[in-house]
Amino acid sequence: MTELILQALYSGVLQGGSYALIALGLALVFGAMKVINLAHGELVLLSAYIAYSVEFGLGWNPIFAIPISLVVVCLTSMMVYFVVGRIKKDREINSLILTYGIGVILTNVILLIWKADVRSTGSTWMQEAMVVGPFYSMRSEVLFFVVSLVMMGALWWWLSRSWYGRAVRAVSSNRDAAKLMGIDPGYTELVSFVVAGILAAVAGVALYSYGVVSPAYGSVLTVKAFIITVLAGIGSIPGVLIGALLLGVAEALTVTLASSALQELVGMGLFLLVLFVMPNGLFGAKGRRG
Amino acid sequence: MKNTYRRIGLAALVACGLGLSAAQADELLVGVELPLTGTLARVGAGMNEGIMVAADVFNKTNTKHQVKIITVDNESAPAKAIAAVEKLASQGVLAIDGGYGSNNIAPASDAANKLGLVYVTSGGVDDSLVNSGRKNFFRINNSAGYQKAMVGLLSDLKVKSVSILYSTKEATSGLAHDLEKTLTSKGVTVVAHAFDPAITDFKPIINKVKLQDKSEVIAMVGYENDYVGILRAARVLKPSVKALVGVWSLATPKMAADFPDLMPNVYGTAVLPFPAEFKTTEGKSFNEAYQRIYKKEPDYLGQFGYVQSMLLFNAIARAADKGTLKKDGVAEEMRKTDSETLIGRVQFSSNGDNLNFSHRMGQHQGNKIVIVWPQADATGKANFPGVPW
Numbered sequence: 001m002t003e004l005i006l007q008a009l010y011s012g013v014l015q016g017g018s019y020a021l022i023a024l025g026l027a028l029v030f031g032a033m034k035v036i037n038l039a040h041g042e043l044v045l046l047s048a049y050i051a052y053s054v055e056f057g058l059g060w061n062p063i064f065a066i067p068i069s070l071v072v073v074c075l076t077s078m079m080v081y082f083v084v085g086r087i088k089k090d091r092e093i094n095s096l097i098l099t100y101g102i103g104v105i106l107t108n109v110i111l112l113i114w115k116a117d118v119r120s121t122g123s124t125w126m127q128e129a130m131v132v133g134p135f136y137s138m139r140s141e142v143l144f145f146v147v148s149l150v151m152m153g154a155l156w157w158w159l160s161r162s163w164y165g166r167a168v169r170a171v172s173s174n175r176d177a178a179k180l181m182g183i184d185p186g187y188t189e190l191v192s193f194v195v196a197g198i199l200a201a202v203a204g205v206a207l208y209s210y211g212v213v214s215p216a217y218g219s220v221l222t223v224k225a226f227i228i229t230v231l232a233g234i235g236s237i238p239g240v241l242i243g244a245l246l247l248g249v250a251e252a253l254t255v256t257l258a259s260s261a262l263q264e265l266v267g268m269g270l271f272l273l274v275l276f277v278m279p280n281g282l283f284g285a286k287g288r289r290g
Numbered sequence: 291m292k293n294t295y296r297r298i299g300l301a302a303l304v305a306c307g308l309g310l311s312a313a314q315a316d317e318l319l320v321g322v323e324l325p326l327t328g329t330l331a332r333v334g335a336g337m338n339e340g341i342m343v344a345a346d347v348f349n350k351t352n353t354k355h356q357v358k359i360i361t362v363d364n365e366s367a368p369a370k371a372i373a374a375v376e377k378l379a380s381q382g383v384l385a386i387d388g389g390y391g392s393n394n395i396a397p398a399s400d401a402a403n404k405l406g407l408v409y410v411t412s413g414g415v416d417d418s419l420v421n422s423g424r425k426n427f428f429r430i431n432n433s434a435g436y437q438k439a440m441v442g443l444l445s446d447l448k449v450k451s452v453s454i455l456y457s458t459k460e461a462t463s464g465l466a467h468d469l470e471k472t473l474t475s476k477g478v479t480v481v482a483h484a485f486d487p488a489i490t491d492f493k494p495i496i497n498k499v500k501l502q503d504k505s506e507v508i509a510m511v512g513y514e515n516d517y518v519g520i521l522r523a524a525r526v527l528k529p530s531v532k533a534l535v536g537v538w539s540l541a542t543p544k545m546a547a548d549f550p551d552l553m554p555n556v557y558g559t560a561v562l563p564f565p566a567e568f569k570t571t572e573g574k575s576f577n578e579a580y581q582r583i584y585k586k587e588p589d590y591l592g593q594f595g596y597v598q599s600m601l602l603f604n605a606i607a608r609a610a611d612k613g614t615l616k617k618d619g620v621a622e623e624m625r626k627t628d629s630e631t632l633i634g635r636v637q638f639s640s641n642g643d644n645l646n647f648s649h650r651m652g653q654h655q656g657n658k659i660v661i662v663w664p665q666a667d668a669t670g671k672a673n674f675p676g677v678p679w
Contacts, residue, residue: 015490108327111327118518122550124551127551137493216327261458261484263489
């Protein structure tokens with residue numbers, strides 16, 4: 001039993017890292033603009049399909065798709081921003097409907113270009129087992145777990161140390177006050193969408209390398225990312241990591257100790273419990289600034 | 291100049307003649323309701339290919355009747371499936387062809403039943419589809435046929451213990467429960483593990499199989515994404531099993547091409563070996579038309595779509611000949627069906643189920659898919675024990 005639980009914890013942690021990478025972009029835009037980008041999962045998926053094209057079209061390792069994915073996904077993310085930016089009234093509610101619609105459009109674009117087949121990497125290197133003591137995983141899972149931690153560290157550094165990061169936090173905290181300080185809120189929000197695009201691009205290549213994607217998978221990713229974002233508390237980067245790890249481990253332990261059929265139920269139960277006990281999420285303080 | 295007029299006159303006569311024969315061939319409208327977008331888009335598109343090939347073959351071989359297909363995408367949603375049937379009925383179709391996923395087929399076929407339209411499918415294996423009193427419902431495959439093939443193979447391999455991993459979706463859980471019951475009654479030790487369709491990491495389940503179940507065989511009842519996840523997890527954890535057996539969408543050329551490291555020695559249900567060998571005239575004409583239209587080897591979805599459609603088109607044509615199209619004639623002709631098809635003999639019972647459906651089991655061996663069960667149709671021997679790693 002110990003062996004089973006240890007493996008479940010390890011699998012849960014790796015899965016949590018993957019969830020965190022997917023949720024980061026959504027959390028950033030949510031924190032910066034109070035906009036829930038319901039097309040975020042489709043942006044991740046777009047990057048995954050680009051990785052597929054690079055692998056099977058050019059014969060390269062999917063990792064080399066990252067630069068192409070960065071360009072395509074960031075441009076798409078900017079387009080989402082320009083459309084959302086045109087909303088003048090009730091942006092929080094209207095952006096929900098708008099980004100949902102953009103998600104549907106992106107799903108159908110993916111379907112048109114790449115067809116409905118399930119896709120995943122064929123790279124032997126990515127799928128090979130990596131065994132460390134009693135812990136088993138694929139190489140790609142460990143690789144992108146490390147990438148996920150690096151991306152989170154970089155984002156945290158960018159938000160707390162760089163001028164643009166501080167500007168994003170200032171706009172998030174008080175848009176009018178930030179304006180008076182000489183910050184262009186529109187430009188700052190655009191930057192946050194671009195950074196979310198970068199995160200989605202990396203998350204997509206990661207997802208393609210250890211998981212299986214299909215055109216309808218985008219909405220599943222968005223829901224998962226949204227749960228983690230709310231669980232974490234708005235705008236908290238460490239919260240996203242902790243929330244994602246918590247969800248990943250809870251799911252893996254449910255599979256091991258009970259049944260996989262209950263894992264989604266347990267995930268949602270955890271989400272509701274945290275919200276009931278801590279309405280601002282795990283790391284969201286009332287009146288929190290930046 | 292005289293010759294030119296003569297040629298023009300001759301050409302006009304030929305054109306009139308052709309026009310006359312085209313006008314004589316009546317146009318039979320058939321509605322196709324399928325998931326072409328959404329979660330079931332891949333399987334819906336595969337079945338649609340078979341339907342289009344059937345229409346092509348039927349129209350080329352029939353001068354008296356021509357079918358015209360009207361397709362509506364149900365977006366993999368039950369409510370949209372009902373709307374699709376109603377829309378097709380309003381356009382005057384004579385029957386509904388298609389449907390995938392028991393949860394979509396049930397409401398869609400209910401709607402067709404209320405409208406007095408025949409509904410034929412190969413996309414739903416849930417038994418409730420044929421046990422709920424739908425008078426005009428017909429299907430060419432069923433859960434029992436898949437179960438028979440899996441149990442037959444496992445019995446021939448003299449397997450003593452099996453871990454069944456199954457998706458909690460309706461069709462897969464129904465098949466898994468039936469499989470568990472039948473294997474248990476044969477004295478096989480069975481442990482069943484249900485998994486949520488949203489699961490992506492199967493390592494915790496495979497670890498249970500490895501450390502607790504210690505079964506000889508892993509039986510997978512799911513879909514392509516589930517198979518990939520299970521096989522990857524198994525490849526990492528390497529449980530000491532002797533075989534991995536699945537059902538639909540697994541023993542296909544596409545899986546062999548997309549996941550060459552995961553497929554060696556894996557079993558799945560298969561209508562034909564790969565490379566496909568079509569021995570009958572119908573099989574050859576299907577293969578020729580499929581490759582001409584889609585420029586690829588036909589797969590099982592295409593074959594099932596083709597068979598169900600040809601049976602329907604022929605039933606409609608017979609009803610048209612008898613002048614009973616508006617008097618429940620299509621359903622009547624479907625009930626009288628007794629045809630040798632690409633998937634074997636098809637006859638419908640009173641509840642619309644195919645009486646003779648039994649699948650075959652194929653195994654990925656190198657770049658080929660070899661039929662290994664039943665013995666009578668086998669194109670090679672099973673590699674047993676054999677796993678992908």
